[in-house]
Amino acid sequence: MIAHSFIDEAPETGPAVSALKAGKPVETAAAGPWRLMWAKIVRNKVAVVAGIIILMLYLIGLFAEFLAPALPDTSRPQFTNAPPQELRLFATQPDGSQQFLLHVTGYTMSVDQASLRRSYVIDESQVVPIGLFVKGAPYKMWGLFPADVHLIGPLKTSDTMYLLGTDKLGRDLLSRLIHGTRISMSIGLIGVSISLLLGVVLGSISGFYGGWVDMIIQRVIEVISSMPTIPLWLGLAAAIPLTWSPLTVYFVITLIVSLFGWTGLAREVRGRFFALRSEDFVTAARLDGSSERRLIFRHILPSLTSHILAVVTLALPTMIVAETALSFLGIGLKAPVVSWGVLLQDAQNVRTIANASWLLIWPAGAVVLTVLAYNFLGDGMRDAADPYES
Amino acid sequence: MQTQDVITERQSDAAAGDVVLKVQNLSLDFRLRTQVLHAVRDVSFELRRGETLCLVGESGSGKSVTARALLRILDKNGAIASGRVLLSGKHGDIDIATLNERSPELLKIRGGRIGLIFQEPMSSLSPVHTIGSQIVEALRLHRRMDKKQARAETIELLRQVEIPNPDKMIDRYTFEFSGGMRQRAMIAMALAADPEILIADEPTTALDVTTQAEILDLIKRLQVSRGMAMLLITHDMGVVAEVADAVAVMHFGRIVEAGSADAIFHDAKHDYTRRLLGSTVKLEQNQRATTHAEPAATTREPVLSVRNLSKLYGASAGWFGGGSHAIKAVDDVSFDLYPGENLGIVGESGSGKTTLGRLILRTVEPTSGTVTYFGQGEPVDVTALNKRQLKTFHRDVRLVFQDPFASLNPRMTVKEVIGDPLVVSGKAKGAALEKRVGELLELVGLDPMAMERYPHAFSGGQRQRIGIARALALDPKIIIADEATAALDVSIRAQILDLLLDLQKRLDLSFVFISHDISVVRYFCDRVAVMHRGKLVEMGTAEQICTDPQEPYTKSLISAVPNPDPRHKRMMHRTRFTA
Numbered sequence: 001m002i003a004h005s006f007i008d009e010a011p012e013t014g015p016a017v018s019a020l021k022a023g024k025p026v027e028t029a030a031a032g033p034w035r036l037m038w039a040k041i042v043r044n045k046v047a048v049v050a051g052i053i054i055l056m057l058y059l060i061g062l063f064a065e066f067l068a069p070a071l072p073d074t075s076r077p078q079f080t081n082a083p084p085q086e087l088r089l090f091a092t093q094p095d096g097s098q099q100f101l102l103h104v105t106g107y108t109m110s111v112d113q114a115s116l117r118r119s120y121v122i123d124e125s126q127v128v129p130i131g132l133f134v135k136g137a138p139y140k141m142w143g144l145f146p147a148d149v150h151l152i153g154p155l156k157t158s159d160t161m162y163l164l165g166t167d168k169l170g171r172d173l174l175s176r177l178i179h180g181t182r183i184s185m186s187i188g189l190i191g192v193s194i195s196l197l198l199g200v201v202l203g204s205i206s207g208f209y210g211g212w213v214d215m216i217i218q219r220v221i222e223v224i225s226s227m228p229t230i231p232l233w234l235g236l237a238a239a240i241p242l243t244w245s246p247l248t249v250y251f252v253i254t255l256i257v258s259l260f261g262w263t264g265l266a267r268e269v270r271g272r273f274f275a276l277r278s279e280d281f282v283t284a285a286r287l288d289g290s291s292e293r294r295l296i297f298r299h300i301l302p303s304l305t306s307h308i309l310a311v312v313t314l315a316l317p318t319m320i321v322a323e324t325a326l327s328f329l330g331i332g333l334k335a336p337v338v339s340w341g342v343l344l345q346d347a348q349n350v351r352t353i354a355n356a357s358w359l360l361i362w363p364a365g366a367v368v369l370t371v372l373a374y375n376f377l378g379d380g381m382r383d384a385a386d387p388y389e390s
Numbered sequence: 391m392q393t394q395d396v397i398t399e400r401q402s403d404a405a406a407g408d409v410v411l412k413v414q415n416l417s418l419d420f421r422l423r424t425q426v427l428h429a430v431r432d433v434s435f436e437l438r439r440g441e442t443l444c445l446v447g448e449s450g451s452g453k454s455v456t457a458r459a460l461l462r463i464l465d466k467n468g469a470i471a472s473g474r475v476l477l478s479g480k481h482g483d484i485d486i487a488t489l490n491e492r493s494p495e496l497l498k499i500r501g502g503r504i505g506l507i508f509q510e511p512m513s514s515l516s517p518v519h520t521i522g523s524q525i526v527e528a529l530r531l532h533r534r535m536d537k538k539q540a541r542a543e544t545i546e547l548l549r550q551v552e553i554p555n556p557d558k559m560i561d562r563y564t565f566e567f568s569g570g571m572r573q574r575a576m577i578a579m580a581l582a583a584d585p586e587i588l589i590a591d592e593p594t595t596a597l598d599v600t601t602q603a604e605i606l607d608l609i610k611r612l613q614v615s616r617g618m619a620m621l622l623i624t625h626d627m628g629v630v631a632e633v634a635d636a637v638a639v640m641h642f643g644r645i646v647e648a649g650s651a652d653a654i655f656h657d658a659k660h661d662y663t664r665r666l667l668g669s670t671v672k673l674e675q676n677q678r679a680t681t682h683a684e685p686a687a688t689t690r691e692p693v694l695s696v697r698n699l700s701k702l703y704g705a706s707a708g709w710f711g712g713g714s715h716a717i718k719a720v721d722d723v724s725f726d727l728y729p730g731e732n733l734g735i736v737g738e739s740g741s742g743k744t745t746l747g748r749l750i751l752r753t754v755e756p757t758s759g760t761v762t763y764f765g766q767g768e769p770v771d772v773t774a775l776n777k778r779q780l781k782t783f784h785r786d787v788r789l790v791f792q793d794p795f796a797s798l799n800p801r802m803t804v805k806e807v808i809g810d811p812l813v814v815s816g817k818a819k820g821a822a823l824e825k826r827v828g829e830l831l832e833l834v835g836l837d838p839m840a841m842e843r844y845p846h847a848f849s850g851g852q853r854q855r856i857g858i859a860r861a862l863a864l865d866p867k868i869i870i871a872d873e874a875t876a877a878l879d880v881s882i883r884a885q886i887l888d889l890l891l892d893l894q895k896r897l898d899l900s901f902v903f904i905s906h907d908i909s910v911v912r913y914f915c916d917r918v919a920v921m922h923r924g925k926l927v928e929m930g931t932a933e934q935i936c937t938d939p940q941e942p943y944t945k946s947l948i949s950a951v952p953n954p955d956p957r958h959k960r961m962m963h964r965t966r967f968t969a
Contacts, residue, residue: 003648003649004647004648004649004650004653004654004657004659005647005648005649006646006647006648006649006659006660006663007644007645007646007647007660008659008660010661011641011646011660011661011662011665012641012642012644014642015427015428015429015450015642015643016427016428016431016642016643017422017425017426017427017428018425018426018428019424019425019426028846028847030803030842030843030844030847031844032801032803032844033800033801033844036846043423279796280791280792280793280796280797281796281797281798281799283753283789283791283797284789284791284797284798284857284860285799285810286753287751287753287784287788287789288784288810288811288814288860289781289784289785289811289814289815290810290814291814294814298810299799302801303799303800303801388800388846
């Protein structure tokens, strides 16, 4: 038989813990759901980096005119398909010493007499001084305020600075990419907003009322998601009259892309509604006398918003890819509007890829970076969306 | 830390069985986000052949992780910080604590020399394999049998755990077994490799009280006949008293007291052990009988009257001759609730007691029968109310939920949760609302300053108090408490029941108290209604039902309740009910 023994102390009042890091434990008693989610997402380093990248992309899109060294449409026929110029910090002076001078090196052009093709070679001897906040080509900020200051550019306006090279018409790829960021990033945002509106409203109705309402909405969703998207986009985009302004075309393309993007969101919202409707706290609110509207807006939707945000973040890249695909096929946005898809259109043939690979690399890189960043951020948000589990 | 021995010479000499497993100064650490939780500290115990050691403690005491550490199946963030787990063998002791995670020795010990039974048999058995194939696999792995032998042995094992028709049941799937049968199958699986040690982690917590009695009975008999050492982990002092030879009481990661069952129950030294026993034994008496004069039921008017209430599921009078497969969740139930009375509704899972509560509130629509409410001056037929009238009824008759975590909206502060019914009914706003919520919090024994906090900052017991405060917000007449204490630890349970009794005295409430736990009902209620398969089988005063039941079902139910006294084991000579 076991010996009777005991610890001769008063009972302890709490579990034994020792802090990993010095400092006071974080007080979470009065922390709302958003603060808890923030704390959780900040711990996910990948999501934070992705979030910063996306924020930067939006800032680039917002201040495109100022950040771009040139206008997207200024072409210089003497510099077609010119390779990227490298940005250097130190220049060799005539006396042989190194001195700090922000500059790029110029080109020498040679023409192949057989094919009449121009090729450019970097000429180390030509120094093109570069400055920050230089006066350059005049533009209208957000189409409203006239200005001519650019973040970076050659000191002499006649000099060239093509950090990412030029396209076949001699337009600066960097400037076009920056302006394309504005269009491509915003088309995702606007497209998803329309999807969100449709998805949340129809998903909520479907999930909350159930029954035949749910039946009809779900069948509509199934019909829509069973349609092959590319031919449908093609058909709808082809139906856009050529006389419409680029801006109108932009909005119509967004609408077309988003009309097929809401179904996944609606299903997600419906599923969550079903799960939440039978939660004890919703039953409690119903017994408290809450009306159906109050149940939805005060109790169910706030529990959903974080999930919706995560789903939206994951839906954004599909919008961006859809726009890029349409524009790449030549039925989406059209010049003079610049988007990543429009830029990629220039890189459609093998010869371009062989001779001017930068036309493919940079716009495609931008799309890949954005899609990846959105996915990582979305994953992080989905993990943080329910700070109360476990 | 000081350990005091209170043993006599005779006790220490009488070391009965040989020691099979020796745990020495075991400490387990869990890495949390910002801190290290010392879940188990300096725990030592021995398991002897043919003996049962009960590790008992409330949630968070570290009893389950201790058992898991013996098999080295801790979660990823947990680790053995120090100590030894010595399993005695032919060639000396093996220290399990130092074995490599994937070493063949450890795999041989897991399931081979130490068998494990989990709490939840549904989730620990594979749903896509037959019961038989899962046991056969264990046999082939650990005892190297061929298919035919293994099958014969499996049938024999199923016979041993008293599963009827074992040669047929061997090819059935998990979902075809009832909860008790699944646990039997789980036991058969744990016994497959003929282990020397059986670890049972809350094996009966998910089961009904009558099933619990059968399973405990079975485990005990198997253990004795096979001469196994058993480590039983439980929070229920009643279960401990029924099966334990030795007891170790855990509290916040330490064994605060250990000894023979008799010594622990009748000569407890540590304050925590006494408190634990106190709150268990306290529930063995009827609080109401001593504080409350027997209500003269016949002379008074009831406040709520239920007549012939029924609820049928799946009874579509449809084209396919429906109705034959209908399940009568509640079958022709009638009772009266008098003002200031506590009516207990007792039954096992599936007896329809929760549905009955929902029918009274009409969150589930009754199929037939009436519910009449007398609290608003003239009698109101609840079953005929429209939506708006129902809201008025819901102000008077409130529900307290079982799960204190799911029933509070985690995204609202305590003030918003408790204030919600007041806001909805337009009774209070702004400063008045704040004052009222403060009063309610004080009423349920919480600090009014905690109003701005969110539910996640509170423990289970505190959350249940918040839930009660919400129910009280609209000055109700009747409170329906649906398993309101089932999710709480035993010491918290007694506190919540005392709070409800105190509130009743102050606010003149009537309770319909739905529970599967006889001791809670006995403590709390004046009258008890026993439900079985939707029918109300017996009704009487709490004392009469608990001490002198008339119906055979009630008799079996009451006799299956474990008695927290090892000198008066109740279960071993219980009444069995077959229907």
